[in-house]
Amino acid sequence: MLESSDIVLFSVPLHRTEAIIRDLVPYAKPHQLLLDLSSLKVGPVREMLRSASFVVGLHPMFGGRISTFRGQTIVACPARIPTPDWLRLRSLLSAGGMEVKESTPEEHDRMMSIIQVLFHMTTMLTGRVMRRMGIDLAEVLEYASPGYRVELSQVGRLFAQSPELYSAIIQGNPGTGEVLAQLREGLELYGGWFEKQELSGFVKDFERSARYLGEFCSRAFRDSSVLHETVVKCSEGGSGGD
Amino acid sequence: MLESSDIVLFSVPLHRTEAIIRDLVPYAKPHQLLLDLSSLKVGPVREMLRSASFVVGLHPMFGGRISTFRGQTIVACPARIPTPDWLRLRSLLSAGGMEVKESTPEEHDRMMSIIQVLFHMTTMLTGRVMRRMGIDLAEVLEYASPGYRVELSQVGRLFAQSPELYSAIIQGNPGTGEVLAQLREGLELYGGWFEKQELSGFVKDFERSARYLGEFCSRAFRDSSVLHETVVKCSEGGSGGD
Known part of the structure; x- marks a missing residue:
């Protein structure tokens, strides 16, 4: 054939x-x-x-x-x-x-080390930590306003999909090592600031990232507010028949 | 007064x-x-x-x-x-x-160690890693379909807000130490599986989390699909006048 x-x-x-x-x-x-x-x-x-x-x-x-x-x-x-x-x-x-x-294949895989590896890995980690901490999901949902429900639904969405695919995306990307190293470095710093109760460490790092993201932040705030309002409307529609 | x-x-x-x-x-x-x-x-x-x-x-x-x-x-x-x-x-x-x-205050802070500390920390980490890897945000956006644009807009949204507030939420929660320890443990395992190219490690962990989240996953998939369609409509509306 x-x-x-x-x-x-x-x-x-x-x-x-x-x-x-x-x-x-x-x-x-x-x-x-x-x-x-x-x-x-x-x-x-x-x-x-x-x-x-x-x-x-x-x-x-x-x-x-x-x-x-x-x-x-x-x-x-x-x-x-x-x-x-x-x-x-x-x-x-x-x-x-x-x-x-x-x-190019190289550019593509580099971009996917962010869009896929970084995002999926933090989402997989989130699911893992909730599971390991024995968190009651139904209880969490009672506390969550629309913004947090968007976050939670992105977590659930990932785990509704193929374990092999998502694992292979992480495993096969040449940039995964660098993403892992950067995540570990970040957590190391966060851990240090938390232990020393050093608020300024978190604040300065946050401000650096906000500067890096620049005007995208205010656009993202507007866009995500529209999303959150959609979540409100959806759940109203969904519960209308109850 | x-x-x-x-x-x-x-x-x-x-x-x-x-x-x-x-x-x-x-x-x-x-x-x-x-x-x-x-x-x-x-x-x-x-x-x-x-x-x-x-x-x-x-x-x-x-x-x-x-x-x-x-x-x-x-x-x-x-x-x-x-x-x-x-x-x-x-x-x-x-x-x-x-x-x-x-x-109760205790229940509240425990739930917030997930809803706020875990979610904000992974989002802050994501922004940090993108910054540290010198990723061109405009370029990333060209690759991103609606689902990834939702993820990116949640990142931008966080950094559009108060550095002091988000830092204090992380710093002040009694559960932050446990969240940090769990995140580190997860990354440690991921790093090991990646280095050994052990696909089954990722797959089994993924499946465990999917089982923990249970039927929430398919609901989240449906809900987030509606969101992603909203993102498509919004960007069409937004670019209609160009």
Whole structure:
């Protein structure tokens, strides 16, 4: 089948992607277009490039349960493909309403070390700490105003998804070591300030991060306020029939 | 002024709350009602109870920039107050649409070690790591689909607020030491699994947390999907005039 197809799209579990491509690429033909949909790009694209085929790595930044492609982002790494063919593929992708973000595999994995590894890891940690502290979730929800319910629903959302996928995203990203080191360094500092009850340590670090994020903060405050109001409306709608 | 008032409401910076109450409580009278609005309850309520007055600790679980009290939660610790007076105060609070969650100061601070300390600390850490890794925020946003934009806007939202307040919430909670220890333990395990490329470590831990969160996960998935669609609509609305 692989030998007779014009386009071959690898869509397999992330932790097996590289090995599967490596096994199949010897059967690829020069006129074919190889694509993959995995959440990491350096490894899969490198394996596809061992062929003589055209190669584009893709990473849809969304799960399979969305109701529309509108507003969603797909990252594309056109690694080896003639420009006209790439432009045709690109317009096919954006026709559905997706934003196509072009990138190299290296840039992509670097960005995912933040967007995926850092965010998922802190969310996984949050779930882990709640579990380890034996917190009663129903009780927590009684205390939570909309803003905290947004946080909690992001935690629940992660754990509603594939353990293998999220684990492989963390395990396979070359930047994970740096993210882990930075998280540990941060916690080390927080621990020290907490023990010494050194308020100024927390305050100065907070102010540095706020300066780094700059005007994004006030925009984020406005945007998230709209979200929190949506949460209020949703829960009113949801309990209306009770 | 304190001596002639029927109701005294302490609303002062969190890291100075205990000291301010301690200084003023000697002037309180038995017929008065003392209230405070601070984000911690054990310390402030203990200080107010040194008076002979009626004492209710309050913690509005929302900031000062909300457009309505509807759907918001206020925690109340009626520490010393005749039941009829408390019921009157309680119905005053809920008249505005707020949910009143009754609690003891100890229960409150324990819950806040999760809802506030754990969530804020991981969010502060996230901002810190992005800053320390020198990540270009504008670039990150180009990669982010709605789900990740929700995460990023929660980060920006925190840093749009008071450094002193968030620092004092972390510093003053008796449970912060346990949260810090659990976060460190989690990172230690993650680091080990990453170094050994031990996928099953991450997977098993993920599955344990998913079991702990139980059916909340699928509900959270549905709720957050609605949120993510709101983000799409908002950004379409926002860019409509461009």
